[in-house]
Amino acid sequence: MAPAFEPLLAGETSSNNNDSNIIITQDEVPNNKSRVTVVGSGNWGSVAAKLIASNTLKLANFHDEVMMWVYEEVLPSGDKLSEVINQTNENVKYLPGIKLGKNVVAVPDLEHAVRDANMLVFVTPHQFMEGICKRIAGKIREDVEAISLIKGMEVKREGPCMISSLITEHLGVNCCVLMGANIANEIAVEKFSEATVGYKENREIAEKWVRLFNTRYFMVSAVQDVAGVELCGTLKNVVALAAGFVDGLEMGNNTKAAIMRIGLREMKAFSKLLFSSVKDSTFFESCGVADLITTCLGGRNRKCAEAFARNGGKRSFDELEAEMLQGQKLQGVSTAKEVYEVLSHRGWLELFPLFATVHEICIGSLPPTSIVEYSQS
Ligand SMILES: NC(=O)C1=CN([C@@H]2O[C@H](COP(=O)(O)OP(=O)(O)OC[C@H]3O[C@@H](n4cnc5c(N)ncnc54)[C@H](O)[C@@H]3O)[C@@H](O)[C@H]2O)C=CC1
Numbered sequence: 001m002a003p004a005f006e007p008l009l010a011g012e013t014s015s016n017n018n019d020s021n022i023i024i025t026q027d028e029v030p031n032n033k034s035r036v037t038v039v040g041s042g043n044w045g046s047v048a049a050k051l052i053a054s055n056t057l058k059l060a061n062f063h064d065e066v067m068m069w070v071y072e073e074v075l076p077s078g079d080k081l082s083e084v085i086n087q088t089n090e091n092v093k094y095l096p097g098i099k100l101g102k103n104v105v106a107v108p109d110l111e112h113a114v115r116d117a118n119m120l121v122f123v124t125p126h127q128f129m130e131g132i133c134k135r136i137a138g139k140i141r142e143d144v145e146a147i148s149l150i151k152g153m154e155v156k157r158e159g160p161c162m163i164s165s166l167i168t169e170h171l172g173v174n175c176c177v178l179m180g181a182n183i184a185n186e187i188a189v190e191k192f193s194e195a196t197v198g199y200k201e202n203r204e205i206a207e208k209w210v211r212l213f214n215t216r217y218f219m220v221s222a223v224q225d226v227a228g229v230e231l232c233g234t235l236k237n238v239v240a241l242a243a244g245f246v247d248g249l250e251m252g253n254n255t256k257a258a259i260m261r262i263g264l265r266e267m268k269a270f271s272k273l274l275f276s277s278v279k280d281s282t283f284f285e286s287c288g289v290a291d292l293i294t295t296c297l298g299g300r301n302r303k304c305a306e307a308f309a310r311n312g313g314k315r316s317f318d319e320l321e322a323e324m325l326q327g328q329k330l331q332g333v334s335t336a337k338e339v340y341e342v343l344s345h346r347g348w349l350e351l352f353p354l355f356a357t358v359h360e361i362c363i364g365s366l367p368p369t370s371i372v373e374y375s376q377s
């Protein structure tokens with residue numbers, strides 16, 4: 001249930017649409033309804049498909065059916081995951097116990113899933129996106145709109161490349177982002193949360209995305225700061241690892257709060273050094289401080305980092321991820337490495353002691369205890 005208060009609108013976020021106040025008159029019903037495909041079907045991907053599918057049934061501008069691309073795998077039962085999803089209406093591996101909506105159709109053929117879509121929602125672990133883009137380049141509609149829910153980045157020889165830019169570069173399409181304090185399992189059971197759409201220029205497109213995602217329990221607003229929103233979502237995963245180390249070392253709440261504060265400061269400084277357009281106000285949206293808090297309290301990066309520190313760094317993150325997440329993927333460890341590469345290339349290591357220390361702990365160059373010794377310097 002949504003809380004009874006009206007959300008405060010920050011800056012220009014005047015589009016906090018609640019689906020109950022979106023009114024579509026018969027005159028507005030378009031001839032050409034948009035088809036939506038979700039590219040990805042992990043934990044968040046499945047919840048995103050559920051959210052969208054509940055809205056496409058209600059909104060006249062969209063086709064009811066939502067295709068969800070499934071990276072095919074064979075379950076221990078011998079059945080194919082996509083077939084089980086279509087038979088049971090549940091992603092039994094990545095989101096068990098939750099009905100996705102009968103209008104969600106699992107499609108294992110990527111090219112088929114994206115071919116006719118007008119709106120593409122990308123939501124896979126970030127390390128797979130470049131390969132996916134290469135596979136679908138030239139096989140999508142020219143006028144397609146895209147949005148990325150992916151928290152992560154790539155580092156190229158030319159420098160860092162956000163996932164929305166990777167999508168734009170490979171596919172030649174406009175790409176918004178949606179980030180926020182969005183632990184998927186909580187949204188799956190319809191507990192209230194907020195999210196932020198980041199867009200570059202086209203406010204109308206951003207509003208279309210807001211309408212597609214917004215529900216009574218998922219309140220979405222839009223800000224004109226695609227880089228700021230995406231960097232918030234990406235960098236908070238590095239801070240979540242630091243918070244997990246603090247938990248594993250049982251250092252207490254004050255230390256954890258200090259690490260989160262230092263982390264937020266580094267998130268902001270790093271984002272602004274990379275993109276001078278990043279707005280301060282973005283850090284106060286759901287994608288900023290709220291996502292940082294929820295991930296440091298209840299996320300998968302925090303959980304695995306706690307186990308890593310409890311084991312004194314003797315069990316690798318790969319091992320812990322496989323054991324604790326059953327196929328779900330951590331984004332923080334590779335993001336910490338990617339951020340570290342940017343810091344070393346640009347000579348910024350000393351400016352970002354927390355980011356640098358997290359990576360060095362992850363690769364075993366420093367013990368988990370150094371999270372407090374080095375982050376303060
Ligand atoms: N789970 C969550 O609570 C949230 C996740 N996110 C972000 O959303 C993105 C996607 O996360 P999730 O949906 O949770 O994924 P996940 O962590 O559940 O990852 C598993 C997914 O990766 C797929 N996969 C495995 N190998 C693959 C390959 N070689 N190629 C393509 N796909 C492959 C699996 O089929 C499965 O769909 C990430 O960037 C994450 O940070 C954002 C907000 C919340």
Ligand SMILES: O=C(CO)COP(=O)(O)O
Nearest residue numbers: 180181182183299300301
């Ligand atoms: O991004 C998230 C919540 O907004 C989920 O974070 P984790 O990947 O650490 O679970």
